[in-house]
Amino acid sequence: MNSLLRLHTRKLFLVGSMAMLLTGLSAGLGDYKGFAAIDWVDVVGEGSTALALLVWLLMVLRSRPAGRVTNLLMLGLGFMFLAMWQDTLDEFFAFASTQAWEATVEGSVESVLMPMGLGLLTYGLWHWHKEQLSIRAQLLKREQVFRDHLWLDGLSQVARYEQIEATLNSDWEDEHAHQVALVVELHDFHLFERRYGYSEADRLLRETGEYLILNLREKDLICRVARDRLIILMPYTRPSQARELAVNLRSAVAHFCFHLSGTDQRVEQVLDVGIGVRQPTDDPQALVKRATDALQSAVAGNGMSLVS
Incomplete structure (x- = not known):
């Protein structure tokens, strides 16, 4: 099973690099809010959502060979993870209202990547559904109406x-x-x-x-x-x-x-x-x-x- 994950090292490198880039830009261009000003409820909520999306992404890549369906699921989950990761970073760093970065990051990363991710994930799940119907036909004599x-x-x-x-x-x-x-x-x-x-x-x-x-x-x-x-x-x-x-x-x-x-x-x-x-x-x-x-x-x- 681990060999499948090695097939997707470039995909993982891309997602990791984008997450590090967002972290670096937020830390470099934003101002740290300070411990007292951080809304820790939002940090836990948005951070755990980002973590869950990352875990889902790893599970998909660890269990699937390369292919169109895998790529669609990866892009969808990857974009959603990056959007939620930026949401989490916004809880730690504040941007001056005059900075163009404010509009660029919050408008593009959060507002664009999330719907893009949802769209790609939905499209990937549609193809995954058709794939499952084909696999179901192959497994019929092994499972009939129950699967575990x-x-x-x-x-x-x-x-x-x-x-x-x-x-x-x-x-x-x-x-x-x-x-x-x-x-x-x-x-x-x-x-x-x-x-x-x-x-x-x-x-x-x-x-x-x-x-x-x-x-x-x-x-x-x-x-x-x-x-x-x-x-x-x-x-x-x-x-x-x-x-x-x-x-x-x-x-x-x-x-x-x-x-x-x-x-x-x-x-x-x-x-x-x-x-x-x-x-x-x-x-x-x-x-x-x-x-x-x-x-x-x-x-x-x-x-x-x-x-x-």
Whole structure:
């Protein structure tokens, strides 16, 4: 993440230089008011606003690569920060009414930079909104109607179990919404991990998760619950449909070409699938447990099992 901030060193240098220039001009051309004459309430209010804008600017630059949207957000927040910074400086330095600097600084810096910043920030947020819609389409199978970055699994880049809980609890009363749940894992993954090491095993999990996402429908949701175990919710899906989709997933993983790093060796994988079917007295945890029990049967049997 820090590497992204290094992409914007020129932007930070520009904002910092402008802030130092305003400070130097105010101190050099203005007269210090004196401690007793300073309105400290205004200093705290305007200073904290300037500080907040600067923090927002750093957060944007630290989390975004270079590009048009980043530049617009940076310019908007930068101009607003400089305007509020000059407002803060005005609480410490007074200018004689005959000085042209009074009109130049207060009229231009405060009255021009603030609306310019708001305009650029608004325009940048409009493009950011369109960007988010595109990202939302890519993340749909990972989050559906809930988003919380704390629920994102850092290894597999799919959601964690909290996402499943929130989704199931939100519309559990609709008995047709969640009729089935799938619990899947790679067959004998522990042997692969022991033979090829943790790094290769982590890469296998990450790439398998991405591959499963490509083979799911738009309305499905996939989450990670254990080392190599995933839960897949398939809303408004009958058990017969779920079985057919599970067969397709197993076939897809069987044809997945996972090559060991630095070699041409391909390691074939087998996906074990357990299908849990909802019963009238079930709660969300019972459905997940039924799917987990089905997975245990699948591991001991032919790789796929349905428990109703």
